[in-house]
Amino acid sequence: MNRFLAENRRGMLKKCLAERPFIRAIETVNGLEALAVRDAERHSGKTFDALWFSGLCCAAFKGKPDNEFVDMSEKKHDIEDIFSISEKPVIIDMDTGGITSHFCRHVADLERMGVSAVVIEDKTGVKRNSLYGQENIHAMENADVFADKIRQAKQSTASGDFMIFARIESFIAGESLETALYRADRYISAGADGIVIHSIRTDGSDAFAFAEIFKKTYPNIPLAFIPTAYGSFTDKELHGKGADIIIYANHLMRSAYKAMTAAALMILENGRADEGICEPVKTILEAIDQN
Numbered sequence: 001m002n003r004f005l006a007e008n009r010r011g012m013l014k015k016c017l018a019e020r021p022f023i024r025a026i027e028t029v030n031g032l033e034a035l036a037v038r039d040a041e042r043h044s045g046k047t048f049d050a051l052w053f054s055g056l057c058c059a060a061f062k063g064k065p066d067n068e069f070v071d072m073s074e075k076k077h078d079i080e081d082i083f084s085i086s087e088k089p090v091i092i093d094m095d096t097g098g099i100t101s102h103f104c105r106h107v108a109d110l111e112r113m114g115v116s117a118v119v120i121e122d123k124t125g126v127k128r129n130s131l132y133g134q135e136n137i138h139a140m141e142n143a144d145v146f147a148d149k150i151r152q153a154k155q156s157t158a159s160g161d162f163m164i165f166a167r168i169e170s171f172i173a174g175e176s177l178e179t180a181l182y183r184a185d186r187y188i189s190a191g192a193d194g195i196v197i198h199s200i201r202t203d204g205s206d207a208f209a210f211a212e213i214f215k216k217t218y219p220n221i222p223l224a225f226i227p228t229a230y231g232s233f234t235d236k237e238l239h240g241k242g243a244d245i246i247i248y249a250n251h252l253m254r255s256a257y258k259a260m261t262a263a264a265l266m267i268l269e270n271g272r273a274d275e276g277i278c279e280p281v282k283t284i285l286e287a288i289d290q291n
């Protein structure tokens with residue numbers, strides 16, 4: 001059982017950002033995914049730097065839509081499951097952050113638990129996932145209202161270790177580069193510790209154009225990419241385009257769904273279960289026993 005304490009874990013994201021040229025975060029929303037990351041690292045000898053608690057994947061594993069329906073008490077249980085396995089710093093996707101006073105309380109709780117960072121995105125109304133590919137389904141929050149949410153949340157933090165990232169959805173909702181850069185200025189002035197710039201272009205060109213200007217103005221503010229749509233770029237290439245953090249946001253959940261569907265289909269089609277496509281039960285028993 002992992003006995004890593006909250007005070008040791010919380011500041012690790014800041015430390016990694018200070019020490020490494022860039023960091024990689026992998027989606028992890030439950031205990032089994034944390035075990036899978038740990039076992040992949042043991043096989044590879046390479047490591048991820050942080051875990052991304054994805055709103056989409058958390059909701060998907062519960063069979064729910066990615067629209068802020070899953071409440072924070074459920075998420076806090078899932079985060080504790082991850083903490084019992086992994087010592088990596090955790091970044092929580094907080095969607096829009098919801099009502100500001102509620103967000104401030106969640107920030108205080110998560111910081112106390114040992115979470116390293118939260119990300120909130122500048123949308124309003126019923127949040128829709130950014131990867132739908134339809135600009136007109138997203139309502140952007142007023143930049144000053146969103147900046148005030150960041151300002152108030154920063155005041156709810158107790159340590160200098162906890163980070164609040166502002167995620168700019170301008171390119172998802174059809175806003176211009178100038179607007180995205182304006183939003184970044186407002187959010188950083190309000191105290192945001194970092195920026196996430198999202199894009200659904202397969203060439204990532206809008207995020208890259210943003211990063212080029214942003215990094216000249218704010219070389220010391222961490223910038224994160226979520227390259228789901230432009231996954232052909234390597235981590236080093238994305239770092240070259242300005243990313244300090246690269247978030248692999250949903251690849252474990254999506255590969256799990258593909259494998260689970262294939263296993264169920266195979267049983268239906270063959271009238272028996274072919275062990276060949278599954279991990280042996282012993283592998284799973286050993287993975288959970290080692291925890």
Ligand code: SPV
Nearest residue numbers: 054055056057093130249
């Ligand atoms: C998530 O993983 O929940 C994200 C990233 O917010 S995205 O699905 O691309 O919006």
Ligand code: MG
Nearest residue numbers: 054055056093
């Ligand atoms: Mg999300």
